[in-house]
Amino acid sequence: MAAMQDIEQGIEFAPKFDExxxxxxxxxxxxTGQVLMVxxxxxxxxxxxxxSGYATYFSRSRQKLWKKGEQSGxxxxxxxxxxxxxxxCLVLKVTVDAGQCHVGYQSCFYRALDKKTKGKLKFxxxxxxxxxxxxxxx
Amino acid sequence: MAAMQDIEQGIEFAPKFDExxxxxxxxxxxxTGQVLMVxxxxxxxxxxxxxSGYATYFSRSRQKLWKKGEQSGxxxxxxxxxxxxxxxCLVLKVTVDAGQCHVGYQSCFYRALDKKTKGKLKFxxxxxxxxxxxxxxx
Numbered sequence: 258m259a260a261m262q263d264i265e266q267g268i269e270f271a272p273k274f275d276e277x278x279x280x281x282x283x284x285x286x287x288x289t290g291q292v293l294m295v296x297x298x299x300x301x302x303x304x305x306x307x308x309s310g311y312a313t314y315f316s317r318s319r320q321k322l323w324k325k326g327e328q329s330g331x332x333x334x335x336x337x338x339x340x341x342x343x344x345x346c347l348v349l350k351v352t353v354d355a356g357q358c359h360v361g362y363q364s365c366f367y368r369a370l371d372k373k374t375k376g377k378l379k380f381x382x383x384x385x386x387x388x389x390x391x392x393x394x395x
Numbered sequence: 396m397a398a399m400q401d402i403e404q405g406i407e408f409a410p411k412f413d414e415x416x417x418x419x420x421x422x423x424x425x426x427t428g429q430v431l432m433v434x435x436x437x438x439x440x441x442x443x444x445x446x447s448g449y450a451t452y453f454s455r456s457r458q459k460l461w462k463k464g465e466q467s468g469x470x471x472x473x474x475x476x477x478x479x480x481x482x483x484c485l486v487l488k489v490t491v492d493a494g495q496c497h498v499g500y501q502s503c504f505y506r507a508l509d510k511k512t513k514g515k516l517k518f519x520x521x522x523x524x525x526x527x528x529x530x531x532x533x
Contacts, residue, residue: 263500268516270508283421283430290428292477295484313512339430340516341503342496346433348504353524358480365479366486370408370445373521378406378478 260356272303273345280347284312284325284357286364287336287350293395294365296325298347310335312349327393331356356386403480410441411483418485421470422463422495424502425474425488431495434463436438436485448473450487461510467529494524 262270270279272279279297286293296314298306302322305313309324312333316323333351340347358365361384368378402409412418417435424431434452437442440460443451450471454461464470471489478485496503499522506516509512 268506268509270514270516280418283433285430289431292423292430292486295419295421295479297423304412307443328492333477338508339504339519340506340508341409341433342498346503348430350427360480365484366477366522367480368406368478370476371406381477 260344264344270340271344272340272347274300275341275345277316279315280345280346282312282314282349284333284349284351287352291364292366293333293351293353293363294325303347306335306349307338312351326355328354329359329388330354333357356391358385359388359392361386361388399481402420402482408478409482410485411481413440417453417455420452420487421487422471422487422489423464425490429502430504431471431489431491431501432463432508434461440456441485444487445474445476451488463495467494467497468492469489471495482517497526497530498522499524499526 272280278299282296282298285295294364295310295318301340302313305309312335314321315323333353335351337350338347357363362382363385368381369381371379373378410418416437420436422431422435429438434456437453440451440453450473451462453459465471469492471491473489475488476485495501501523505518505520507519509515509517
C-alpha cells in the first residue's frame, strides 16, 4: 500500500515498463491538444527522449529504437512529459510541423467509427502532405 | 501489402488486438482535449462501449470488464471513437463530469517530469474531488 501511495502521490518518477520492457506513450500536440500517435518506449528510448528533447520510441515491428521523424523529418519536439497515476503510461506534449502520420495525415487518428454504418469508418481529416514524396527517395 | 493498405486507407473497422486480446484506448475529453486516461479493451469491452455509448475497459489487474465510473459515478459518455493508421489503438472522445482519476484529479495525468530536478515529478493539477468520500462506502 505504501509503495502504491508513493507511486500515485509521490514525486519520484518511477515509470513502470511492461513484461516486454515497454511503456505506452501518447504524443499530443502541445498547442492544439490533438492526439497525434501512440507509441511505445523502452528505457533507452525514454532516456533518449529526455536527454535529446525529441521523441524517440521503440519500434515493435522493427525491434529497434526509432527517433520519430528521423526519415520523414517530422520530428516531435518534447515540451512536457506527463505520467499517469500508476506510472505505466506517458503523455508527451510535443511541438510538430505538418504531417505526423506516415500515411500523410497530421495525426494517425484520421478515421472515426461511423455511427450510421456499423463497422465502417469515415475519414475525418485531409492529408497534409504526400508521403510518396517523403518516403520514396529513389 | 494490399492488406496493409486496406487497414490504413480503407473504411473497414478492423481493430487489431494484441497477444493478450487487448487494444489500447486513450480517453480524451471531447470538449477540452485533455487526455484523461489510457485503458485497454478486449473485444467484449469494445463491443460494450459501442453498444452502450459509455466507455468500458478491460481491467488488467482485476482481469474483468470495467465500466468506467460504475463505482465512482464518473462515467465517460462516448461521443466518437477514432482509430489509428494500423488500427491497433483507439482514441475515445468522451464527455465527462469532474473527476476522472481515482486519486482525485480530473485526469490521471496530474504530474509532469520536472526539467529542473532530474528524475522528479511536479504536480500540475489540483484535486477536483475527494476520493475517500467516493470510494469509502463504510
